[in-house]
Amino acid sequence: MKKLKCFKAYDIRGQLGEDLNEDIAYRIGRAYAQYLNCQNVVVGSDARETSEPLKLALAKGLQDSGCNIVDIGMVGTEEIYYATSHLNMDGGIMVTASHNPINFNGMKLVREKSRPISRDTGLDEIKLLAEENKWKENIRFGSYKKKSILKDYAKHLLTYVNVENITPLKIVVNSGNGTAGHVIDELESYFIEAHIPVDFIKIHHQPDASFPNGIPNPLLPENRQVTADAVREHNADMGIAWDGDFDRCFFFDENANFIEGYYIVGLLADAFLKKNSNETIIYDPRVYWNTEEIIKEYGGQPVMSKTGHAFIKERMRIEDAVYGGEMSAHHYFRDFNYCDSGMIPWLLIAELLSLKRVGLSALIKDRIDKFPSSGEINFKVDNASLLLEKIESDYSKLDGATLDHTDGLSVAFPTWRFNIRESNTESLLRLNIESKNDCLLLKNKTNEITQVIKTNNNRLQEQV
Template structure:
């Protein structure tokens, strides 16, 4: 089916601001989501892009006008919306973000209760149609807006994946790319025995060091150089909404994502023997070999977060990974996280 609105993609919303995505359309998306799913309460957050607060406010206004209560998380990473959708008493959520896209872009990722993704096959096309028609839903009683710092329970959830008593005092370079990751790492750092060397730390929607996308070779050297200069044990870098993380070894060498899928699978299978591991069809030899050696069952899925999440749920897999640096966890509502790895 041809797209009615060019910013509506197969799994999310992404487009140039204001030509393809603007405050008026954001309001309509809030209205359309309300009509399609009839939620009583949703969570909304936004990334550090300059257009994000205004788009989030318009989106919230669309929900409120439809009589839907809104929990405003403020600046947040994509996975904080996932966490809110299964941790808080809400029936869905939207994060305003364009992740690693160019600075003049913005977008949205939508989920239902329990952080189930909304894609073209599960309601996004209907939301697009209603938004394109300018559908309006005005409730007799507007929704109620609550502003919430949901980071404390999110941080505690992240810490639940590790045994703090077994962690070594490592020196780690952490490159936030001037995105949303810095404030989360700061809160984690207070509870971890690590020394963090912070790079491009301040959230800044002007992207003074370029759009954060460590998958691009030209964006890796700043992290690699910092690892070498500080004599760090390893380095980490995130994209703008920190749903992807990237690793560098002690010499500043970039570690390809397909190696990490196998390594993470090994670690997780040590605690979950015999479990299923989902992987995408690209460069699978390392993944399948390590999963089978560790007593797990490798299961191949189509590439793409909607396909991976659906397969994770249907197989009840403990972990899933893509070479693009998306890592999915059963205990995180089968969603991807750039912080858990």
């Protein structure tokens, strides 16, 4: 029995060919259907050239297992989340590699009510069934039909804001030649019809499987310039860039400065708590002082969760949280089946800009000054777990240190703190540091911990 390498902690992704191909996609469809014993499944795919044939092979596997298929076409991942619940399906599968290299593809799986399927909730069992490649006999062959949910989905997006609050705005939107463009077009049609004064400047707007402007990953600094340039050129109020399946969105202020996702989490917490102060907000432990302070100022309930969409979604359901945010630009919403969306955030921020009548830079400047952060710094190391033990040993002994192991290692002092954690997929340590109103302290501590990591990594190598 050959092991499948494309199954990861939260989803399926792998290099095209041996890791993931149409035969494996077919087997995944069979395994998914057999594990969930489902009758109706919605499928969709991103803009990559291989996504459509992989989706059709997946659908064939589902149909051979007796499942009826609704194919919603070339979409973003959140449209699958929406359709699964909106159409009352037993599950949904999105074929996407998001921001991975062009020779990769993958799948994101949910079950009824858009609940995520990850390693702890069935993905390992589906993997085993796909590897065994032995199927129960079925007495029926499932149906297949295509259906657009775009109009209903766009109407749902607009329920998060009062569009009458929106004042004239000029917004640069960069779809990265992925799948966000058709949603922007639909929202734009509604705004025009309702006389909502939003002017969209569209760049890299059309889906293009060749990604002529590079893989859509706005986290890479080299991919940000085109959005920043367009904001300057058009004197826009803000810029927004999405990854390939648009479940993450990234913001630029009116001065074309890229805004770290951490501060957007604070803004969205602010937006929700202004409407109802007694709500619970979920956040991850990498950096959170700014978010926590905003939540407490409004009388909300701050709750920390382990990083990762499966953990955030599970904790949101437990707490009935209205919103959850990660510094990595994933934003989760209770009324969106506790799922992440890359469209809802910019609508909320557009409304916030209109209500406060200030620029985006003014909304976040004081927060950045008060809680400066390093951004995530990645270190390629040879033994991440041993390095983590060494860092904990060193810093736990210092005066005033408070430790937390919600996710990796967090160590807090009165004026600064850091979180360091192992990557789920690579031999990397991911470091985040923040301080209280002290950029120099932040710089010094970043340099200090960087040196600790590099020195101890070299020592561990020498011992081998």
